[in-house]
Amino acid sequence: xxxxxxxxxxxxxxxxxxxxxxxxxxxxxxxxxxxxxxxxxxxxxxxxxxxxxxxxxxxxxxxxxxxxxxxxxxxxxxxxxxxxxxxxxxxxxxxxxxxxxxxxxxxxxxxxxxxxxxxxxxxxxxxxxxxxxxxxxxxxxxxxxxxxxxxxxxxxxxxxxxxxxxxxxxxxxxxxxxxxxxxxxxxxxxxxxxxxxxxxxxxxxxxxxxxxxxxxxxxxxxxxxxxxxxxxxxxxxxxxxxxxxxxxxxxxxxxxxxxxxxxxxxxxxxxxxxxxxxxxxxxxxxxxxxxxxxxxxxxxxxxxxxxxxxxx
Amino acid sequence: xxxxxxxxxxxxxxxxxxxxxxxxxxxxxxxxxxxxxxxxxxxxxxxxxxxxxxxxxxxxxxxxxxxxxxxxxxxxxxxxxxxxxxxxxxxxxxxxxxxxxxxxxxxxxxxxxxxxxxxxxxxxxxxxxxxxxxxxxxxxxxxxxxxxxxxxxxxxxxxxxxxxxxxxxxxxxxxxxxxxxxxxxxxxxxxxxxxxxxxxxxxxxxxxxxxxxxxxxxxxxxxxxxxxxxxxxxxxxxxxxxxxxxxxxxxxxxxxxxxxxxxxxxxxxxxxxxxxxxxxxx
Numbered sequence: 071x072x073x074x075x076x077x078x079x080x081x082x083x084x085x086x087x088x089x090x091x092x093x094x095x096x097x098x099x100x101x102x103x104x105x106x107x108x109x110x111x112x113x114x115x116x117x118x119x120x121x122x123x124x125x126x127x128x129x130x131x132x133x134x135x136x137x138x139x140x141x142x143x144x145x146x147x148x149x150x151x152x153x154x155x156x157x158x159x160x161x162x163x164x165x166x167x168x169x170x171x172x173x174x175x176x177x178x179x180x181x182x183x184x185x186x187x188x189x190x191x192x193x194x195x196x197x198x199x200x201x202x203x204x205x206x207x208x209x210x211x212x213x214x215x216x217x218x219x220x221x222x223x224x225x226x227x228x229x230x231x232x233x234x235x236x237x238x239x240x241x242x243x244x245x246x247x248x249x250x251x252x253x254x255x256x257x258x259x260x261x262x263x264x265x266x267x268x269x270x271x272x273x274x275x276x277x278x279x280x281x282x283x284x285x286x287x288x289x290x291x292x293x294x295x296x297x298x299x300x301x302x303x304x305x306x307x308x309x310x311x312x313x314x315x316x317x318x319x320x321x322x323x324x325x326x327x328x329x330x331x332x333x334x335x336x337x338x339x340x341x342x343x344x345x346x347x348x349x350x351x352x353x354x355x356x357x358x359x360x361x362x363x364x365x366x367x368x369x370x371x372x373x374x375x376x377x378x379x380x381x382x
Numbered sequence: 383x384x385x386x387x388x389x390x391x392x393x394x395x396x397x398x399x400x401x402x403x404x405x406x407x408x409x410x411x412x413x414x415x416x417x418x419x420x421x422x423x424x425x426x427x428x429x430x431x432x433x434x435x436x437x438x439x440x441x442x443x444x445x446x447x448x449x450x451x452x453x454x455x456x457x458x459x460x461x462x463x464x465x466x467x468x469x470x471x472x473x474x475x476x477x478x479x480x481x482x483x484x485x486x487x488x489x490x491x492x493x494x495x496x497x498x499x500x501x502x503x504x505x506x507x508x509x510x511x512x513x514x515x516x517x518x519x520x521x522x523x524x525x526x527x528x529x530x531x532x533x534x535x536x537x538x539x540x541x542x543x544x545x546x547x548x549x550x551x552x553x554x555x556x557x558x559x560x561x562x563x564x565x566x567x568x569x570x571x572x573x574x575x576x577x578x579x580x581x582x583x584x585x586x587x588x589x590x591x592x593x594x595x596x597x598x599x600x601x602x603x604x605x606x607x608x609x610x611x612x613x614x615x616x617x618x619x620x621x622x623x624x625x626x627x628x629x630x631x632x633x634x635x636x637x638x639x640x641x642x643x644x645x646x647x648x649x650x651x652x653x654x655x656x657x658x659x660x661x662x663x664x
Binding site for chain 1: 394395397398401402404405406408409411412415423424426427428469470471473474476477478480481483491494495498499500501502503504505506507508509510511512513515516533535536539543567568569572593596597599600603604613614615617618620621628631632634635636638639642643646650653654657
């Protein structure tokens, strides 16, 4: 990656008089980052891999480890809960991302078609994005309450029976998806809206001279121009959705039963309620591996034309 | 738009109003309920605007349950995280935007940082828990504010680096070169010219990292127990299997949200850019 106007490290003749820390300033500046990276990413990666092949037990004053080969992985493959939580995570990722990006795009189009109070509306939409997920979760938890919640109250007013929003296994996951949609649609909206505003005007003028209809303009002009940003927004939402933990954990602890276990929740339960670090590490490793595979696929195939290093 | 009818306009504004209402409803409802006393809380139909506002939920939470302790923990953790992350990340970002390190190192480091941003925290939290659970130089970092702040700082580091590279790129290079010609050292240029010029960006980045750390849930859940427990964990603790005190829960949600709203207002101008770099969400 070429850095625009980079200072020549060799420094042309000044080298002899400058002290060592001036000459190696660039390395000194990145070294704290590298140190943190080693402590919190490299070392944990090795620990995870070694635990994944071990039976790990907590003993007084530390950890006892015994090599057991692929036993943890064999167990993971046979564990129906693992398959189920993988499937739940995939469903969560795709449903939530699709709805959020579609709604965000629709809102962005609506707003960019000229409306008064755009600024106020955009500011308002920042509120869900930056709100603590826990606060969002308790607010919705209460609205979903069977007895005192506002949703059931409104349903009853309309003559319909109350719904067990968070305790019916057929509904709970989707009810929690709605919470995520509420919080993250504004994120998709703001990025897409900013992108829409910066699109060139010429193609639109050409299209309007040609007398193209709105839908046609959207399909042939807006969508292709927006594609790179759209793909990045989808990627960011997928990454974020894959790690879903807090909302589900706060509202139902992965329940009812284990119906809303996602990858993160299953690993948390194995690791920190059953304290089976070996098994949880094997699951972490598999989770990580599948994410890397998915990301590589996405970047190679979908982002291919956009994968130039974003900055310079 | 060409040929927009009145009917179109009506629908547009109607939709915008409906969406605004949907966005506001949960926030408003939480705040509204947090000021209701016990009898009004369960009233049917629910009062749309609180009729007899009371602070009893807040009193019970802050005084009886001593909730402020978690607030202080959250504040300190977020300050530690933002300070370390911004300090470390700014230095790296400066190096990456001004120097060309050998072996394409710039590219590799930026790419690695993106990968770090992609990792779900759950996959690193077990090794970090084990590492924190054993004494390092006689200190156990588990259940300490510093320990949690440090991990949060690392998690937000990619975000800081990408943000600050953007801000450093906007500084005209002539000014720094003038500094070098005037005989400043390269570090002096960074300290006296680049950082002051990037200060607004630095402040916005600091605020956004603070918010991210304040909101963070999973790491705080695992790496703190009692002494260093943060607000989000304490708020989640209000949901128990028996006797959920909804009033307290709503008040807790409000207390956790308000500081973030104030900070976001301060950093609003840079927020969209922050989002584009992939920060801030929960």
